[in-house]
Amino acid sequence: MGLSIDRSDFAADEYVAASAKQRECLTALERLLHRPGFGEGPASLGAELEMSLIDANANALPLNREVLAEVADPHLQLELDRFNLEYNATPVAAAGKPFEHIEQELTGALSRIDAAAGEFGGAAIAVGILPTLTLSQLQDNAITDLPRYVALSEGVKKIRGEHFHIRIDGAEPLDQRCEHVTIEGANTSFQLHLRVNPADFAATFNAAQLVTPVALAISSNSPYFIGHSLWDETRVALFKQSVDTRGASSHEWRRVARVPFGHGWVRASALELFAESVLLYPTLIPVCSDEDPVGIVEEGGTPELAELRLQQSTIWNWNRAVYDSAAGGHLRIEFRALPSGPTPVDMMANAAFLLGLTYGFRDLIDHLVPALPFRYAEYNFYRAAQRGLDAELLWPDLEDESPKALPVRKLCRDLLPVAESGLDKLGIDAQEQKRLLDIIRDRLQCSVTPARWQRQHVSASRKGDRWEALADMVQDYQKNSKTGTPTSQWT
DSSP: OOSOOOOSOOOHHHHHHHHHHHHHHHHHHHHHHTSTTTTOSOOEEEEEEEEEEEETTSOBOOOHHHHHHHHOOTTEEEOSBTTEEEEEOOOEESSBSHHHHHHHHHHHHHHHHHHHHHTTTEEEEOOSBOTTOOGGGGSGGGBOOOHHHHHHHHHHHHHHOSOEEEEEOSSSOEEEEEOOGGGGGGBOBEEEEEEEOGGGHHHHHHHHHHHHHHHHHHHOOBOEETTEEOOTBHHHHHHHHHTOOOOTTSOSSOOOOSSOSOSSOOOSOTHHHHHHHHHHSOOSSOOOOSOOHHHHHHTTOOOOOHHHHHHHTTSOOSEEEEEEOGGGOEEEEEEOOSBOOSOHHHHHHHHHHHHHHHHHHHTTHHHHGGGSOHHHHHHHHHHHHHHGGGOEEEEOOSSSSSOEEEEHHHHHHHHHHHHHHHHHHHTBOHHHHHHHHHHHHHHHHHTOOHHHHHHHHHHHOOOSSHHHHHHHHHHHHHHHHHHTOOGGGOO
16 A cells, blocks of 8 residues: 555545645656656566455355464465455566466465465465355454554545445346445455556556456456356456445536546556546545655655555556556556456466457557547456356457457457467567466367356256355365366366
């Protein structure tokens, strides 16, 4: 978040001060971006893996503090709900075999966390939404007792002023009112960080927005929530509604969602995205530092911009701009759409496909965006989350009337060579490319994504009760995940 949070009650003047400080940070960042050489350097990758803890019956295990203490790893941290943890992988250079390095680190980390959870009769599981979650496990007492999470919860409730209303269609539509932001903790993701030179940021970010729906469709892994069969990636619909500060009756017009896909193509630089965060969204946590960001830039230094980073951390774009003062200051794109799980190699395949497509289209993106108005890119994202491999997406066409509606299966197949060319541009080892993209090919060949495997398992279950079928599926999912075998090879 950029600042330590030690309380959850704030006075009105603190919100005014925080808003003013965020605008100072914007001015400082604008000047930094004009500094010759700022943020330039080779591409690098980092990753964050969110996970759930389960007990012997595949139910949520609310012991994240106990497991964290047992593991004693500085890369591991607490997440929003007491059954959540997050592991932060070591950043690596993008060239060569970065996915292999991250995969090995995550494999070792999951093994250690799983062993620590075993001391309490439980296990760690990487899955977009834990299928066995019940509404009773997502009440106010589920929140991790950290000031930052309490402050976040209080901030959302203060602005919203009413209960959350979760409505998701699907095979078994959900219509549920909830009191607490803890429902957001049902969502776990695999987030990828890519360092990008400022001059390349707009093109890279726009390319990421274009291709994210394609990668999401083939990676989906959260078809169930509180017993309902919903979207292939239900996490997308649930996350948007579970921290929505827009009350249904509080305004005559609708403000932008706090979990947006975006508000348009980036025109020139990353500054536009940071400005949106400051200008479009009310402050949730008005904590300020003593830093003079503009003064530090004028003296040739690199400021922390802590207030801007804190504000960014409370707006959950599916692809998000990140500023970091480390290494002289740099920019990253945080890819937030990919789900957690099932295995490290599955997650690396998803990441390789997404990054390969991003780099594969980056040089063409300025020609493609006029053929695809941004509202169609947003439409694609939600259709991919809803229908997975059965989605039909709108795709730009430079030779004929645009866009064209295409089955996502065909798009995935047709775009595999583009992903290969993009990974080449990143300098990814050829053998590593083939190993990971072959997993994508296998999923297409078998017509199986992690979400489809979950559905097929429950559909084939001989358990008479839905909850028993879900628990049985989660236990088999966990056993298969521990083998490290890609989902497309699971029976």
